[in-house]
Amino acid sequence: MDFFTYQDSKLFAEGCDVSALAKKHGTPLYIYSRATLERHWHAFDKAVANHPHLVCYAVKANSNLGVLNTLARLGSGFDIVSGGELSRVLQAGGDPSKVVFSGVGKTVPEMEQALKVGIYCFNVESSAELELLNEVAGRLGYIAPVSLRINPDVDAGTHPYISTGLKENKFGIAMDEAEQVFARAAALPHLHVKGVDCHIGSQLTEIKPFLDAMDRMLALIDRLAEHGIVIEHFDVGGGLGVPYNNETPPHPDVYAAALLERLGQRPIKLIFEPGRAIAANAGIFVTEVLFLKENSDKRFAIVDGAMNDLIRPSLYSAWQNIIPVNQTDAPTQAYDVVGPVCETGDFLGKDRQLSVKAGDLLAVRSSGAYGFVMSSNYNSRPRVAEVMVDGEQDILVRERETVAQLWQGEHLLP
Ligand SMILES: Cc1ncc(COP(=O)(O)O)c(C=O)c1O
Numbered sequence: 001m002d003f004f005t006y007q008d009s010k011l012f013a014e015g016c017d018v019s020a021l022a023k024k025h026g027t028p029l030y031i032y033s034r035a036t037l038e039r040h041w042h043a044f045d046k047a048v049a050n051h052p053h054l055v056c057y058a059v060k061a062n063s064n065l066g067v068l069n070t071l072a073r074l075g076s077g078f079d080i081v082s083g084g085e086l087s088r089v090l091q092a093g094g095d096p097s098k099v100v101f102s103g104v105g106k107t108v109p110e111m112e113q114a115l116k117v118g119i120y121c122f123n124v125e126s127s128a129e130l131e132l133l134n135e136v137a138g139r140l141g142y143i144a145p146v147s148l149r150i151n152p153d154v155d156a157g158t159h160p161y162i163s164t165g166l167k168e169n170k171f172g173i174a175m176d177e178a179e180q181v182f183a184r185a186a187a188l189p190h191l192h193v194k195g196v197d198c199h200i201g202s203q204l205t206e207i208k209p210f211l212d213a214m215d216r217m218l219a220l221i222d223r224l225a226e227h228g229i230v231i232e233h234f235d236v237g238g239g240l241g242v243p244y245n246n247e248t249p250p251h252p253d254v255y256a257a258a259l260l261e262r263l264g265q266r267p268i269k270l271i272f273e274p275g276r277a278i279a280a281n282a283g284i285f286v287t288e289v290l291f292l293k294e295n296s297d298k299r300f301a302i303v304d305g306a307m308n309d310l311i312r313p314s315l316y317s318a319w320q321n322i323i324p325v326n327q328t329d330a331p332t333q334a335y336d337v338v339g340p341v342c343e344t345g346d347f348l349g350k351d352r353q354l355s356v357k358a359g360d361l362l363a364v365r366s367s368g369a370y371g372f373v374m375s376s377n378y379n380s381r382p383r384v385a386e387v388m389v390d391g392e393q394d395i396l397v398r399e400r401e402t403v404a405q406l407w408q409g410e411h412l413l414p
């Protein structure tokens with residue numbers, strides 16, 4: 001079911017007319033659907049309903065407080081990569097005892113913050129981090145719950161920039177060192193070994209790489225058991241892809257069933273860290289056409305949204321569907337949809353069949369994940385507003401930045 005559909009040729013987000021939202025809140029604008037976020041979260045939670053589990057939404061995908069609050073109300077856990085994300089989770093009403101802390105570069109203040117609020121687990125990514133965490137925990141009088149992130153060295157078959165489970169990537173502890181580092185973790189006095197985790201990449205549309213990783217990780221878990229190291233949970237990471245175009249990623253039901261089958265009778269809790277699968281198709285990015293421009297080779301639709309607002313097309317050549325907010329019967333033509341930023345790479349889509357004129361609104365679909373969170377102020381463009389729709393209600397969950405906010409904290413010379 002899609003909560004972004006046309007009614008009488010007008011695009012709606014749940015029960016809200018998108019052009020009315022654009023008029024009320026201005027453009028460019030991110031719009032999220034609460035019902036979609038909830039449905040996607042429940043899809044994961046239900047897929048493993050009969051097995052001990054925790055769904056930890058990956059905050060990096062979309063960390064707006066309204067989004068986090070929506071998921072916290074469902075009882076979601078959270079996967080974080082910084083102290084800033086932890087603070088957001090707490091601010092949004094998330095439960096710290098359901099937080100897993102990933103990331104290759106945790107700092108001492110971040111470790112202290114996470115220990116003090118009592119997170120569920122640190123996903124430790126190196127021996128050096130393990131030693132430091134033990135020291136910090138000891139100094140503060142805590143026992144730090146840890147999982148070791150192991151790099152299973154599998155090819156996720158995704159874009160090289162978002163592939164994380166190969167030896168050449170910076171993430172995790174190499175499989176051939178895993179047992180040794182687990183033995184060290186078990187021996188350190190201020191750590192409690194709880195689990196093992198991996199995350200092999202993002203936007204995976206096939207199940208095979210997940211299963212390859214799972215097989216390697218389960219073999220490790222069995223070897224550890226032989227040495228008396230009992231693993232309570234296996235955190236399988238995130239990475240399940242979404243349809244941007246005509247991809248057909250497995251449904252969470254199919255994905256979870258395959259993982260559970262591999263897990264067999266092992267009494268191990270499963271943790272999931274989905275980001276994109278929950279947020280991407282719960283959001284659209286709405287932009288207004290400023291000008292049309294044509295030369296002998298190309299037709300451009302110059303819009304008010306740009307790469308600083310939504311960088312995925314520029315950064316990964318990612319394809320996201322661009323649709324009219326108001327449908328017409330007029331014939332379409334091929335356009336490059338480009339923004340006002342002074343970069344050739346500033347485009348939202350290339351060679352798109354559209355029927356547009358200045359003043360029309362376009363919606364870039366699948367923008368709920370890695371959209372606003374990756375936005376910047378490049379070209380001194382204030383960051384855009386974010387709205388959550390809930391049925392016929394629209395809630396401004398982030399105000400548009402003002403120009404004065406752009407230089408907040410900056411100073412003239414004395
Ligand atoms: C450790 C970890 N967990 C979860 C995620 C979320 O990934 P995705 O949005 O692909 O589900 C990421 C990002 O790729 C990650 O690095």
Ligand SMILES: N[C@@H](CCCC[NH3+])C(=O)O
Pocket residue numbers: 060162202203312316369370
């Ligand atoms: N930012 C990436 C995903 C990165 C995943 C984070 N580990 C994207 O938009 O596809």
